[in-house]
Amino acid sequence: MATVSFEHVTKRFGEYVAVDDFNLEIQDREFVVLVGPSGCGKSTTLRMLAGLEKLSEGTIKIGGRVVNHILPKERDIAMVFQNYALYPHMTVYKNMAFGLRLRKFSKDEIDLRVRNAAEILDIHDLLKRKPRELSGGQRQRVAVGRAIVRKPSVFLFDEPLSNLDAKLRVQMRTEILKLYHRLQTTILYVTHDQIEAMTMGNKIVIMNAGKTLQVGRPIDVYNSPDNRFVAGFIGSPAMNFLEVTLVDEGGKLYVDGEKFRFPIPADKAQGYMEFKGQRCTFGIRPEHIYEQAQSKGHDPTVLVEARVELIELVGPFAILQIAFGGQIVVVQVDSSTQAEIGKKIALVFDMQKMHLFSTQPPYRRLGR
Amino acid sequence: MTEKLENLKCYLFLFPGLIFLFLFTYIPIFWSVWLSFNRWNLLSPKPRFAGLENFIRLWNDEVFWIVMKNTFAFVTISIFPTMILALIFAILIDERMKGRVYYIYSLFYPTLIPMAAAAMLWVYIYSPNLGILNILLAKFGLPKLGWLGSSKTSLWALIIMTFWKNLGFFMLIYLSGLQNVNRELYEAAYIDGAGWWRRHIQITFPLIGPTSLFVLVVAIILTFRVFDQIQLMTEGGPGNSSNVIVYYIFENGFKFFDWGKANALTAILVVIMLTLTVLIFGIFGKRITYTSD
Numbered sequence: 247m248a249t250v251s252f253e254h255v256t257k258r259f260g261e262y263v264a265v266d267d268f269n270l271e272i273q274d275r276e277f278v279v280l281v282g283p284s285g286c287g288k289s290t291t292l293r294m295l296a297g298l299e300k301l302s303e304g305t306i307k308i309g310g311r312v313v314n315h316i317l318p319k320e321r322d323i324a325m326v327f328q329n330y331a332l333y334p335h336m337t338v339y340k341n342m343a344f345g346l347r348l349r350k351f352s353k354d355e356i357d358l359r360v361r362n363a364a365e366i367l368d369i370h371d372l373l374k375r376k377p378r379e380l381s382g383g384q385r386q387r388v389a390v391g392r393a394i395v396r397k398p399s400v401f402l403f404d405e406p407l408s409n410l411d412a413k414l415r416v417q418m419r420t421e422i423l424k425l426y427h428r429l430q431t432t433i434l435y436v437t438h439d440q441i442e443a444m445t446m447g448n449k450i451v452i453m454n455a456g457k458t459l460q461v462g463r464p465i466d467v468y469n470s471p472d473n474r475f476v477a478g479f480i481g482s483p484a485m486n487f488l489e490v491t492l493v494d495e496g497g498k499l500y501v502d503g504e505k506f507r508f509p510i511p512a513d514k515a516q517g518y519m520e521f522k523g524q525r526c527t528f529g530i531r532p533e534h535i536y537e538q539a540q541s542k543g544h545d546p547t548v549l550v551e552a553r554v555e556l557i558e559l560v561g562p563f564a565i566l567q568i569a570f571g572g573q574i575v576v577v578q579v580d581s582s583t584q585a586e587i588g589k590k591i592a593l594v595f596d597m598q599k600m601h602l603f604s605t606q607p608p609y610r611r612l613g614r
Numbered sequence: 615m616t617e618k619l620e621n622l623k624c625y626l627f628l629f630p631g632l633i634f635l636f637l638f639t640y641i642p643i644f645w646s647v648w649l650s651f652n653r654w655n656l657l658s659p660k661p662r663f664a665g666l667e668n669f670i671r672l673w674n675d676e677v678f679w680i681v682m683k684n685t686f687a688f689v690t691i692s693i694f695p696t697m698i699l700a701l702i703f704a705i706l707i708d709e710r711m712k713g714r715v716y717y718i719y720s721l722f723y724p725t726l727i728p729m730a731a732a733a734m735l736w737v738y739i740y741s742p743n744l745g746i747l748n749i750l751l752a753k754f755g756l757p758k759l760g761w762l763g764s765s766k767t768s769l770w771a772l773i774i775m776t777f778w779k780n781l782g783f784f785m786l787i788y789l790s791g792l793q794n795v796n797r798e799l800y801e802a803a804y805i806d807g808a809g810w811w812r813r814h815i816q817i818t819f820p821l822i823g824p825t826s827l828f829v830l831v832v833a834i835i836l837t838f839r840v841f842d843q844i845q846l847m848t849e850g851g852p853g854n855s856s857n858v859i860v861y862y863i864f865e866n867g868f869k870f871f872d873w874g875k876a877n878a879l880t881a882i883l884v885v886i887m888l889t890l891t892v893l894i895f896g897i898f899g900k901r902i903t904y905t906s907d
């Protein structure tokens with residue numbers, strides 16, 4: 247159990263800046279997920295915390311102690327690697343006991359801990375097997391087991407589920423969460439999968455190109471993304487973006503695309519007043535555009551008719567691709583939809599859920 | 615039926631290769647073994663069956679025993695230091711990013727140059743008065759050694775030179791073997807608390823097993839076969855102090871024209887190498903971990 251803090255941490259590989267001025271406070275027993283596209287510096291950040299990579303600048307503290315120059319084994323951390331990194335020539339038991347033996351634990355204590363972890367992870371039948379005799383999911387459990395026997399104060403996970411098939415991934419996701427509630431330790435978890443990030447973290451950190459774009463609770467990040475990148479990255483299917491101008495007509499604000507004009511609700515418009523006349527990006531999530539037939543009581547001024555280009559049925563809901571405003575807009579509707587490919591459909595935009603972003607880097611969210 | 619057909623097809627494709635293997639490998643070996651039971655020398659230029667005569671002569675030949683002792687000394691003294699140092703150098707180079715190519719070349723260079731050039735170089739290094747080795751010894755106030763010229767040191771001098779010549783070759787084989795060891799394992803072990811030595815003893819050594827087995831067999835074969843440097847540097851001398859089996863085969867065949875004895879020596883060499891190879895694979899072959907999965 248410990249806090250972790252990154253203070254102005256930068257990592258350069260030669261000229262290339264892999265992690266740029268990274269700042270993060272992790273509370274004791276917090277589950278923090280680092281999420282971002284591949285190559286954005288997540289692993290490098292995690293590896294600096296583990297002590298596998300030196301910092302170019304900045305400070306990392308674990309439990310208040312600066313660990314910049316402290317060996318990995320003295321940092322009281324354990325890491326689960328993407329490819330499991332199980333020792334192929336050792337049995338599952340020996341894999342889990344390895345770190346404990348190096349730390350000179352007594353035979354009985356090692357045995358107790360290994361068997362206990364094996365019980366928790368339901369791998370007690372596998373203790374005598376070698377890694378190559380295990381399935382992907384079982385290897386993953388052993389890798390987690392090897393981490394928990396050490397009872398570290400911080401767990402590091404580097405994309406631990408990305409080698410598993412979809413079904414197993416969902417299953418392991420809940421198992422890791424259960425484990426977290428059981429062990430009550432600090433976890434820093436890296437993934438490129440935003441769904442994993444949303445469902446697992448108490449707090450998520452969205453990174454892109456070495457920079458931190460937003461830190462917050464998943465729901466807050468979802469509801470109010472700080473910038474266009476985060477808005478597009480978090481949420482699936484991704485948010486729709488349309489280029490518009492903010493126009494003021496008789497004290498009322500409108501988003502004006504060339505082929506559409508939507509009024510902004512009065513309470514929201516307050517925050518946008520200062521940007522009137524500007525070009526900006528209008529963002530709305532697929533789940534915030536409704537099929538008129540399925541919804542009641544929406545403002546008729548945001549009713550549009552548009553042609554359905556494609557329908558993807560995903561069980562409980564359907565994802566429609568709509569030709570609108572000179573581009574494709576994605577809409578998520580109930581699977582009872584009456585949409586037909588090539589036919590028009592009446593849609594309602596929920597303007598209460600709209601976002602506006604600047605058209606200039608770093609594409610910040612406008613208003614509040 | 616189809617399975618038989620498949621098998622037939624396999625043999626058909628292997629046929630050309632098998633012909634060459636038989637013509638130039640198996641037939642000469644059997645021929646040589648057959649000749650080892652024949653009397654065949656300058657005085658009786660037609661091979662004539664003579665039973666174990668050649669082997670009995672070898673048994674009573676003082677030089678044969680010196681040669682065998684030297685050969686086994688050569689193999690046992692040089693193999694393990696060569697293997698261990700080759701592996702350590704490979705590990706050090708493998709862990710090093712900068713100047714990697716430079717280190718590889720400087721270690722591999724001795725293997726690359728022809729033995730004749732290497733022999734010239736070492737004759738100079740070992741020369742009693744001008745050689746750098748003796749100059750260095752003198753610098754440290756140590757007595758000069760005879761090196762190639764003394765029966766006490768000649769074998770050692772050749773062992774050292776051969777070690778120098780082969781090290782880079784085995785280092786390169788180990789270096790490629792190390793590429794198959796997953797980097798994450800070292801990081802996992804590092805976090806688990808293993809230091810440099812322990813990481814390599816607990817991870818590299820077991821996982822490099824298949825490569826080591828290969829290196830061991832190749833090293834044994836190469837060392838049993840040493841010839842060029844002996845011919846070029848000592849001719850087995852002084853006396854027979856640096857004579858080894860292949861050089862003694864050469865002497866019997868091309869200097870003493872005692873082909874029966876030369877073939878008997880060849881047969882002994884073949885039997886020793888076969889036995890060792892079978893033994894090594896028998897002992898280690900099943901135990902080592904193959905990591906690719």
Ligand SMILES: Nc1ncnc2c1ncn2[C@@H]1O[C@H](COP(=O)(O)OP(=O)(O)O)[C@@H](O)[C@H]1O
Pocket residue numbers: 259262264282283284285286287288289290291
């Ligand atoms: N040892 C290294 N040397 C040079 N560049 C590296 C090294 N490690 C990572 N990088 C680069 O740093 C960037 C971030 O890498 P990484 O942290 O692994 O990304 P992520 O885990 O988010 O996919 C990548 O562009 C990668 O190519």
Ligand SMILES: [Mg+2]
Pocket residue numbers: 285288289290405
């Ligand atoms: Mg990564």
